[in-house]
Amino acid sequence: MLSLLAIGLLGHAILMTSASGTCERMMDSADSRIPQGMPMADFDFWVVNRTFGELYYAMSIPPLYIPDINYLQIIKRVNESYYEEVAIGETPSSPKQCNSYVFPWLRASSTRASFHRNGKPDNIFVVFSSCPKKYIWVYRCTQCTGSSRCSLSHTFLGLFIYEGTSDFGSPSYLDDLPLQDMLMDLCPTRVKFGVEEFKWFYSYGKNSEYTHLSLTIYIMGMDGFVVALRV
Ligand SMILES: *[C@@H]1O[C@H](CO)[C@@H](O)[C@H](O)[C@H]1NC(C)=O
Ligand SMILES: *[C@@H]1O[C@H](CO)[C@@H](O)[C@H](O)[C@H]1NC(C)=O
Numbered sequence: 551m552l553s554l555l556a557i558g559l560l561g562h563a564i565l566m567t568s569a570s571g572t573c574e575r576m577m578d579s580a581d582s583r584i585p586q587g588m589p590m591a592d593f594d595f596w597v598v599n600r601t602f603g604e605l606y607y608a609m610s611i612p613p614l615y616i617p618d619i620n621y622l623q624i625i626k627r628v629n630e631s632y633y634e635e636v637a638i639g640e641t642p643s644s645p646k647q648c649n650s651y652v653f654p655w656l657r658a659s660s661t662r663a664s665f666h667r668n669g670k671p672d673n674i675f676v677v678f679s680s681c682p683k684k685y686i687w688v689y690r691c692t693q694c695t696g697s698s699r700c701s702l703s704h705t706f707l708g709l710f711i712y713e714g715t716s717d718f719g720s721p722s723y724l725d726d727l728p729l730q731d732m733l734m735d736l737c738p739t740r741v742k743f744g745v746e747e748f749k750w751f752y753s754y755g756k757n758s759e760y761t762h763l764s765l766t767i768y769i770m771g772m773d774g775f776v777v778a779l780r781v
Pocket of ligand 2: 594598599627
């Protein structure tokens with residue numbers, strides 16, 4: 551009984567240490583590390599069918615392109631091996647141009663949330679979070695060599711927050727985020743949040759054409775799956 555309690559306490563202590571510690575491994579100048587995805591069951595439960603708004607999108611400098619702002623996505627599960635990202639975003643130029651997307655995500659692992667977007671084997675997407683109820687990180691390597699490393703110039707990171715069921719892009723969703731966990735979750739990639747080797751695009755907010763685009767996506771989604779975007 552006592553030893554069980556001791557193990558319980560020890561387990562708790564270890565958990566506390568890892569959640570409040572600092573990244574000990576140094577970032578190296580050439581590569582990031584491909585992280586482990588969250589368990590697939592957690593992904594199906596916490597991520598699939600829920601609207602996530604992108605908060606930051608990062609890539610090495612000089613940036614290859616300017617990403618969309620006001621980017622909202624839902625990942626649908628078509629079958630065991632095939633998922634689909636349905637998203638809307640806006641080009642940050644004036645006047646804003648609205649974009650809508652459907653990207654296939656093919657599973658790359660039998661147990662973890664790791665995918666090939668657009669079915670390209672060297673293009674890997676990994677979703678991870680220690681609190682998927684509130685946020686997810688999406689790590690992308692566009693030139694996987696089969697090793698656990700990815701060159702910084704091919705590494706892209708997206709931080710998404712859960713958007714609830716209405717009022718997508720509202721600043722209230724930024725309240726009370728578990729910021730420490732969001733920072734610490736990046737440790738396995740060896741990219742530190744905010745490092746100056748990357749450009750950190752702030753991309754959060756309401757999509758001005760949301761009503762119109764959700765209708766577009768709904769129509770696109772009629773073929774085979776139901777899209778959960780609401781207006
Ligand atoms: C899953 O769905 C995709 C797209 O509709 C299809 O190409 C694939 O054959 C399906 N796989 C299984 C195992 O049903
Ligand atoms: C996602 O939503 C669709 C349509 O509402 C539903 O059929 C499906 O079971 C949901 N999938 C998951 C994994 O919750």
